[in-house]
Amino acid sequence: MATAALAQRRTKPRRWHLYVAAIAISLFILVPIYVIAVAAFTPRTVLNGFPKPLVPITISTDTMQAFLATRGVGQSVINSLIVGAMTLVMSLVLGTPAGYALARFAFRGRDSFQLLILLTRAFPIAILAVPLTVTSITWGLYDTLPAVAIVHTALALPTTVLITASIFISVPVDLEEAALTLGCTPLGAFTRVAMPLALPGLAAASIFTFVLSWNEVFASVILTVSNRTLPAQVLASLGDSPLPYRFAGGFALILPALIFIFFIRRYLFNMWGRVVR
Amino acid sequence: MQGEIAAAPPAAREHDLAAPPIGRGRRRQVVPYALLAPSVLFLLVFFAWPMVQALILAVQDTNGAWSLAPVERMVNDLRFGEAIKNTLLFAAVVIPLQTILALAMALLLMAGLRGAGAFLYLWAIPLGVSDLASGVVWLSIFTDRGYINSILVSLGLSESGIPFLSYENPVSLFMCAAIAELWRATSIVMVILLSGLQVIPKDYGEAAEVFGATAWQRFRHVTLPLLRPSLQVALILRTILAFQVFAVVIALAGRQLPVLAEAAYQFYYTIRSPNTAAAYALLIMFLSLGFTVVYLRLLRVRDAELGR
Numbered sequence: 186m187a188t189a190a191l192a193q194r195r196t197k198p199r200r201w202h203l204y205v206a207a208i209a210i211s212l213f214i215l216v217p218i219y220v221i222a223v224a225a226f227t228p229r230t231v232l233n234g235f236p237k238p239l240v241p242i243t244i245s246t247d248t249m250q251a252f253l254a255t256r257g258v259g260q261s262v263i264n265s266l267i268v269g270a271m272t273l274v275m276s277l278v279l280g281t282p283a284g285y286a287l288a289r290f291a292f293r294g295r296d297s298f299q300l301l302i303l304l305t306r307a308f309p310i311a312i313l314a315v316p317l318t319v320t321s322i323t324w325g326l327y328d329t330l331p332a333v334a335i336v337h338t339a340l341a342l343p344t345t346v347l348i349t350a351s352i353f354i355s356v357p358v359d360l361e362e363a364a365l366t367l368g369c370t371p372l373g374a375f376t377r378v379a380m381p382l383a384l385p386g387l388a389a390a391s392i393f394t395f396v397l398s399w400n401e402v403f404a405s406v407i408l409t410v411s412n413r414t415l416p417a418q419v420l421a422s423l424g425d426s427p428l429p430y431r432f433a434g435g436f437a438l439i440l441p442a443l444i445f446i447f448f449i450r451r452y453l454f455n456m457w458g459r460v461v462r
Numbered sequence: 463m464q465g466e467i468a469a470a471p472p473a474a475r476e477h478d479l480a481a482p483p484i485g486r487g488r489r490r491q492v493v494p495y496a497l498l499a500p501s502v503l504f505l506l507v508f509f510a511w512p513m514v515q516a517l518i519l520a521v522q523d524t525n526g527a528w529s530l531a532p533v534e535r536m537v538n539d540l541r542f543g544e545a546i547k548n549t550l551l552f553a554a555v556v557i558p559l560q561t562i563l564a565l566a567m568a569l570l571l572m573a574g575l576r577g578a579g580a581f582l583y584l585w586a587i588p589l590g591v592s593d594l595a596s597g598v599v600w601l602s603i604f605t606d607r608g609y610i611n612s613i614l615v616s617l618g619l620s621e622s623g624i625p626f627l628s629y630e631n632p633v634s635l636f637m638c639a640a641i642a643e644l645w646r647a648t649s650i651v652m653v654i655l656l657s658g659l660q661v662i663p664k665d666y667g668e669a670a671e672v673f674g675a676t677a678w679q680r681f682r683h684v685t686l687p688l689l690r691p692s693l694q695v696a697l698i699l700r701t702i703l704a705f706q707v708f709a710v711v712i713a714l715a716g717r718q719l720p721v722l723a724e725a726a727y728q729f730y731y732t733i734r735s736p737n738t739a740a741a742y743a744l745l746i747m748f749l750s751l752g753f754t755v756v757y758l759r760l761l762r763v764r765d766a767e768l769g770r
Contacts, residue, residue, distance in 0.1 A: 286494040400590075435602065439595045
């Protein structure tokens with residue numbers, strides 16, 4: 186009672202200001218997204234004019250269509266999807282067992298492995314991308330999608346391991362032990378009990394991996410010449426492309442992020458701790 | 463960009479000590495190593511080895527003979543000094559602002575506002591936005607015939623708009639890139655700090671309040687010290703990523719605002735000199751490692767302070 190009253194007294198005044206602050210921050214985040222969406226759906230003739238309208242007076246897919254019809258763009262979207270899928274599969278196949286091991290086993294070297302995984306974050310992409318590009322030339326992998334997917338997997342794998350570990354930690358170990366007592370093999374306990382329970386979390390982790398790959402540009406642009414991913418395509422043509430092309434490219438790059446974050450918003454919070462009440 | 467989406471979840475660290483053992487007995491002891499082997503092997507080949515190779519590349523000439531030519535070429539490059547200055551200055555401007563904003567956002571979410579869930583979703587959106595996309599978004603706003611100038615001219619506040627992104631306005635160019643980074647990369651700091659705030663026991667603040675501490679005193683002497691581990695993680699991650707700033711600068715400024723990662727890219731892509739690009743990559747790496755050590759020292763988390 187007493188603490189409740191205290192809390193009341195503490196939170197009552199200045200509440201109003203908190204909402205103003207929260208709405209101001211929301212606007213700071215939303216307005217640029219609104220602007221790029223308006224730009225992407227304003228016809229090119231209007232976009233080339235000045236001043237540009239801030240409300241979509243004439244909505245048209247003209248700008249987006251022209252962007253997608255530009256030589257190389259359509260293929261780069263497909264390439265990005267393929268690279269994303271390859272990265273996702275490779276990091277899950279390699280990372281899930283390691284995450285499970287971290288979550289379920291006490292073994293010598295566990296702490297060192299975890300430290301190693303955390304350390305990988307301190308290394309810039311450039312340090313991987315430059316030598317791997319040189320290597321991929323000698324291996325005949327230069328300008329291929331698997332080469333890009335390998336670099337993306339190297340970037341994503343440490344995170345996949347940590348995220349899957351935290352997902353398996355949240356799956357009660359008792360259930361697996363029960364399965365073992367009832368005659369399941371360890372592998373059976375994993376595939377029949379732990380996996381299904383961890384599946385939604387793993388799906389969320391996969392989406393993270395995909396978005397990481399979809400967004401990565403440094404490695405993609407130096408590893409490829411003709412087999413560009415979408416960000417590499419947009420970056421390489423930034424210097425000599427008209428504004429409507431760039432705006433449409435910006436919107437195309439953001440779109441998956443909006444959709445994916447919406448679908449995994451629940452897991453976003455699960456992954457980093459409890460949700461705000 | 464990249465790793466930013468998914469920082470090491472502090473949840474995983476909390477559980478470090480409590481490794482629930484399924485494996486017992488000697489036969490089981492092989493299992494965890496077998497499970498780790500594929501990822502360790504992959505990281506050795508595609509993470510550790512490239513780093514060694516970068517080191518080798520940086521001290522070889524184009525024919526593969528040992529030489530300091532790449533390093534000399536980097537240091538003597540006309541844009542080298544500016545690239546270092548801009549990269550450090552960029553981190554120095556963006557990171558403090560970002561940390562304060564993220565802290566405010568996290569505290570707002572903890573304040574029990576109505577619709578906190580919706581705010582959290584909105585504020586998390588930039589987690590999925592790349593630095594290239596962010597650069598293009600803010601380009602549409604700041605470019606000469608962009609949306610801010612459209613407003614200024616429509617309202618009659620300016621004759622033909624302000625050239626925010628002109629190389630003649632290096633300060634405004636720099637600030638535009640900083641705003642784009644602030645917009646894109648504050649979410650990750652917020653998420654890390656928010657998860658740190660959530661594990662702070664409520665009793666401490668309430669106890670301080672009983673003894674008459676003001677809201678500011680509670681924040682300064684209770685919340686902030688307890689938040690130190692999360693701040694450490696967030697600052698290290700953000701600094702490492704700030705040293706890699708790249709596409710946002712290219713999208714907004716072209717080559718007008720040299721930074722280290724952009725110089726590495728230009729040397730590889732335009733000048734076709736992988737050796738000098740590797741030297742730049744190494745420089746970024748040493749800077750990142752150096753600052754990580756500094757943060758670990760400065761923000762050392764003493765167990766006694768945590769009351770554990």
